[in-house]
Amino acid sequence: MVDAAERVTVLTGAGISTDSGLRDFRGPQGIWTRDPAAERASNINVYVSDPEVRRSNWARRASGEIWAEVAPNEGHKALVAxxxxxxxxLLITQNVDxxxxRAGSDPDRLVEIHGTTRKxxxxxxxxYRAEMQEVLKRVRAGEEDPPxxxxxxxxxxxTVSFGQSxxxxxxxxxxxxxxxxxxFLAVGTTLAVSPINMTAQLAVQSGARLVIVNGETTEFDYLADVLVRDSISETLPLVCGSDTHPQTPKR
Ligand SMILES: [Zn+2]
Incomplete structure (x- = not known):
């Protein structure tokens, strides 16, 4: 299907980044599961109204607790290929990482629908828009809630916080x-977050094929022409035709 396709639109979610060692938000070891204060800070009304939430959020970011340094994996590279x-x-991503x-995708063909935590x-x-590291330098220099x-x-x-459009x-x-x-290729997303999950449905309604690559079931499995339920970093290079030494994925 990929070989036959001329215009592939891709939607990616957190699942493509877990093989890079990035923690998810709501899983057992998730960022919000382990740190409920970080979840509160992700609500725009709380963030704006509570200076203490902002100060502790900046302090956590400055100490490097929220995002560890991670590198792209074979899944990200497959989409570059x-x-x-x-x-x-177009590459649409729900990820903010x-x-x-960093894998080499062209920013002009990329939509970060939920924003980025790196800025x-x-x-x-x-x-005003700046690199996150630039502002974290100010926090480390003593500004608890830099204006x-x-x-x-x-x-x-x-990022697009809860409560923001x-x-x-x-x-x-x-x-x-x-x-x-x-x-339409949906990768590493359970297609549960509205409204961006509806792009998969729009594509199918307009006649596109739908391929879903995800480790678990998704909301739109019933619409898919092909479901690949396996490791994304192992299978996506095969799906995208970027693997010059194809191996049979372990199962
Ligand atoms: Zn301003």
Whole structure:
């Protein structure tokens, strides 16, 4: 199907990054399971109204407890190979880890629908956007809740928090790419998070094939032409045709 396809739209979720050692949010060892304060900070109303939540959130980030240093894996690289074959129409990711860019995916063909935790933005003005590490330097230098250097507003990681809307332009791009593709590839997502999960359904409704690669069942398994329920980093190179020395995935 990938060989026959001309425009492949891909949606990725947390499952593609777990083989990089990135912890999920809600699993037994999840970031929020182990640290309920981090979950509270992910609600925009709590974040804006409670300075203590912001201070402890910045302190946790500055101490490196939230995101360990991780590298892209074979799953991310397989999608780069798909792009190099000229087949990638758009890569939509629910992930906020920037591992697709670090693997070499073209940022112009990438939509980070839930934002990125590697950058910081101002909640008051639209003019300030900076690397997370730049702001964490200020935190380590003693600023417990660093304000926007341009307007004095509150700073927050450039993720879409609970209670915030998705960027309408990014959502429109994702939806259009789903209508335009002839193959939709969903990877490492249970397709349970609305509204971005609906892109898979849109693609099917407009006549595209649907391939789901995920370690567990998803909401839209019943719509899929092919289900691959196996290790993503082992199987995605085979699916994308990027593995020059194919091996039979262990099962
Ligand atoms: Zn500002």
């Amino acid at each position: 798909l792009e190099q074959r000229g087949k990638l129409h 920037e591992l697709h860019q 910081v933005q101002c909640l008051s003005c639209e003019n 926007c250097p341009l307007c004095g507003g509150l700073l927050k990681s450039a 998705l960027d309408p332009i990014s959502l429109a791009r994702a939806e259009r790419a789903s209508l335009e593709c002839d193959l």
